[in-house]
Amino acid sequence: MGVKLDGRDPREFGLIFLKDHFHPHTPEMRSKTLTIPGRPGAWDFGSEWDVRTFNLPFAIIEYNKLEMQRKIRAFVAFLLDSYGRPRVVKLTFDYDLDKYYSVKLASQISPERFFFAEQFEVPLVAYDPYAKSAVSSDKIIMESDTPLMSDILWDTGLSERRIIAPTTFSIVNNGTVALPFSYVVEGSGTNVKLSANGKTYTLGTFSNKIYEINGDMYTVKVNGVTDLTTTSGDFIELFPGSNVISVSGSNLNLTISESLTYKYI
Known part of the structure; x- marks a missing residue:
């Protein structure tokens, strides 16, 4: 020991x-x-x-x-x-x-x-x-040499998703407590919104931009610069287990990715 x-x-x-x-x-x-x-x-x-x-x-x-x-x-x-x-x-x-x-x-x-x-x-x-996972969600792969002792659902979703039309996808929170959703949106779209668990976050209309949404710190960076004036809505939370994320809008050409650190009691 x-x-x-x-x-x-x-x-x-x-x-x-x-x-x-x-x-x-x-x-x-x-x-x-x-x-x-x-x-x-x-x-x-x-x-x-x-x-x-x-x-x-x-x-x-x-x-x-x-x-x-x-x-x-x-x-x-x-x-x-x-x-x-x-x-x-x-x-x-x-x-x-x-x-x-x-x-x-x-x-x-x-x-x-x-x-x-x-x-x-x-x-x-x-x-x-809270205890935190030693491995972020995008590093949980079968070939990882980090020991995983928790009950991990390997189907955690793709780490990078190409979005060209309104769609839904699932993200698994392998922790035991709700987790603020931090993610990166890169590309272009009109009236882009992300929704999950009764909350919606609006990115609006943009072209060739990178949005870094930090749910833990309640901050947003646009092309590397902190900016809360171009987005609106509620920061999304991921409950333990599978969470369905909805992406809406038009003229979508986006990549959405995340790197989650699970939390445990």
Whole structure:
């Protein structure tokens, strides 16, 4: 059993990962309630996921105290940026190799020192509480050398679709939570619209342009320049499983592609 941080094994720093570690099945929960004096209970306005925390236990055995300190300092420096501040690293568990968490050091590392050994826990926090797929959707192919441990539907759809008439196509969200749809539209068309799951996004009429729609950041780039004035509508979401995307318009000569990073609880 082990972990990797930014693809590096802690053993590179002389550390031993201890098997008894804290890896919560869910993030922390943030409940939105309102308590009214004189009324039993509370109004429930729903709940949201909060941050996800980890405590990773390590030990180091080194008979040379100076060398021990050097190894530990090198490991701590690895978790920091050039200014000595905690930086975001990818945390991967060997029993969940096809997913990662974006984490950073959450608080002080306090060691227990012994004669020739030291033991300590590394507290990490993922402010984005979801696990993410290590492989983007356009890289999920039979020949991939990346281990895939999730239930993946291989029919994820073509990574590049040529659209010359109004049509529909399917996109599979292999994650367990809804995913903002980020995609690229390149070409020409009149009154072009994309619709799915009750939402429609309008690109309008254009010729020989490239639209980069980023559903995560709610941004649109037109020929590489941020521009929200030429498009309108609701950003599309992809629910877990198969999603049907409708493309409408006339004089269509488009290529539509996407590279999705699935998210998991």
